[in-house]
Amino acid sequence: MDFNTAQELINICEKENKKISEIMRLREIIYGERNADEVDAKMRKSLSIMKASAHTPLTTVVKSMGGMIGGEAFLLEKRRKAGESICGNVLTKALIYSQAVLEVNASMGVIVAAPTAGSAGVVPAVLFALAEEFDISDDRLCDALFTAGAVGSILMKNASVSGAEAGCQAEIGSAAAMAAAAAVELMGGTPEQCFEAAAITIGNMLGLVCDPIAGLVEAPCQSRNAAGASNALTSAEMALAGIRSAVPFNEMVDAMYRVGKKLPMELRETALGGCAATPTGCALKCSVFGGCS
Amino acid sequence: MAFISVFDVIGPDMVGPSSSHTAGAASIARLARKMMHNDLKKVNFVLYGSFARTYRGHGTDRALLGGMMGFATDDVRIRDSFDIAEKEGIQFSFEANTVETDVHPNTVDIEIEDVTGRKHTVRGESIGGGKVRLTKIDGVKVHFTGEYHSLIVEHKDHPGVIAKVTTVLSKCQVNIAYLRVYRETKGGVAYMIIESDEEITNSTVEEIEKNPFVRDTMLIRR
Numbered sequence: 001m002d003f004n005t006a007q008e009l010i011n012i013c014e015k016e017n018k019k020i021s022e023i024m025r026l027r028e029i030i031y032g033e034r035n036a037d038e039v040d041a042k043m044r045k046s047l048s049i050m051k052a053s054a055h056t057p058l059t060t061v062v063k064s065m066g067g068m069i070g071g072e073a074f075l076l077e078k079r080r081k082a083g084e085s086i087c088g089n090v091l092t093k094a095l096i097y098s099q100a101v102l103e104v105n106a107s108m109g110v111i112v113a114a115p116t117a118g119s120a121g122v123v124p125a126v127l128f129a130l131a132e133e134f135d136i137s138d139d140r141l142c143d144a145l146f147t148a149g150a151v152g153s154i155l156m157k158n159a160s161v162s163g164a165e166a167g168c169q170a171e172i173g174s175a176a177a178m179a180a181a182a183a184v185e186l187m188g189g190t191p192e193q194c195f196e197a198a199a200i201t202i203g204n205m206l207g208l209v210c211d212p213i214a215g216l217v218e219a220p221c222q223s224r225n226a227a228g229a230s231n232a233l234t235s236a237e238m239a240l241a242g243i244r245s246a247v248p249f250n251e252m253v254d255a256m257y258r259v260g261k262k263l264p265m266e267l268r269e270t271a272l273g274g275c276a277a278t279p280t281g282c283a284l285k286c287s288v289f290g291g292c293s
Numbered sequence: 294m295a296f297i298s299v300f301d302v303i304g305p306d307m308v309g310p311s312s313s314h315t316a317g318a319a320s321i322a323r324l325a326r327k328m329m330h331n332d333l334k335k336v337n338f339v340l341y342g343s344f345a346r347t348y349r350g351h352g353t354d355r356a357l358l359g360g361m362m363g364f365a366t367d368d369v370r371i372r373d374s375f376d377i378a379e380k381e382g383i384q385f386s387f388e389a390n391t392v393e394t395d396v397h398p399n400t401v402d403i404e405i406e407d408v409t410g411r412k413h414t415v416r417g418e419s420i421g422g423g424k425v426r427l428t429k430i431d432g433v434k435v436h437f438t439g440e441y442h443s444l445i446v447e448h449k450d451h452p453g454v455i456a457k458v459t460t461v462l463s464k465c466q467v468n469i470a471y472l473r474v475y476r477e478t479k480g481g482v483a484y485m486i487i488e489s490d491e492e493i494t495n496s497t498v499e500e501i502e503k504n505p506f507v508r509d510t511m512l513i514r515r
Binding site: 114 | 346
């Protein structure tokens, strides 16, 4: 029941005639430390934390610890409610929820790392946007989290989900690949199509650097969660239409990891390059931590 | 590689903003807290590397103090841990050590004193995604993650102590998953770290403490 690669997981799904989410759940019950009831209860708890963190900032604005973000979800929601959004409901909602989760995270609220805290907005954004527009139940959203977890576990095994190790492509890129696969399964796609979507997503985010201003999980992390969520929805739509990734998932994962290893230290979460090293980025760092003349 | 749980990917549930700088910090301190028997009097945190440079912006300080009071990574009381510690009469302080760089980038030394005057210093490292390990206890190098039920036995480095301790465990039907021993100097202070699948009971620990060479025990339930 365990797997190391996408192909192994797809083979198990075909042999057992089950979805990725079902295999991932069974695998957890067999090899993990919790029984079936505990596994389901823990996933429901994670979903409820995700739901609260995606929705609270729409009405209650809180500034982040570093003071660089706060209120973005509120602004987007105001525009959506006024009927002014140019992106359509699913994408607009995904953008809103991705911003909301990062606002909660940056103000020491409770979130679920998925796979990390800095990328925690992507998966809930895609799931709740789809759930509200297509009337999807919480039980099915929990299933989708198992699918996302399956893709994330392959990325953790064969590459990395750490910005410090392989850049933002490994962090928000991985979150987006997880969300894309979850979206495909939710909308009735096959296990193969889930991994086509995940592969397209990673390909589209290849090379993205990790350059947090002042070293804090605020900017550009927050807006990149929006980019990750939209990327996930784009790739899911393509995969559901029958479009395949030119490069299969496992090769794409290897490529992502190799690119990540080649990124200079300055572009791997050290806050010494990219946005963090711009004059404005440096000035923001001084105003957050002081100590600059 | 070891089994990756779905909750290693979708998780941890945590107070933000950083799995390594906030959730990991809380977990290290919570493990250290479990090693103390009595109420706390005083705790000093020495922060190294990235912890030292960015701890305020990441709430690392509040997470450490919260963990020291037993708060889990998703406990919102972490945000108010300074006020709560003051109300509980726990003295606390933070020091940034930016001189020593030969350490893991997210390292903290926790100097703890309980109300009876008993002191311990524990070094912890936050190694990513909220995962942590303790690497020093009172200056002695160890390796310990708290993923199992664990018993730390501080004892005199003396022939037969390990056999005596493991005999007690075997009598009490405790299966040892991992056993590691560390010592500072020959005949000096030594530590035994026993990790077990089964919970170790207080009566088992009391039996172990009867050994004259055993100086202290710390039982950490998973």
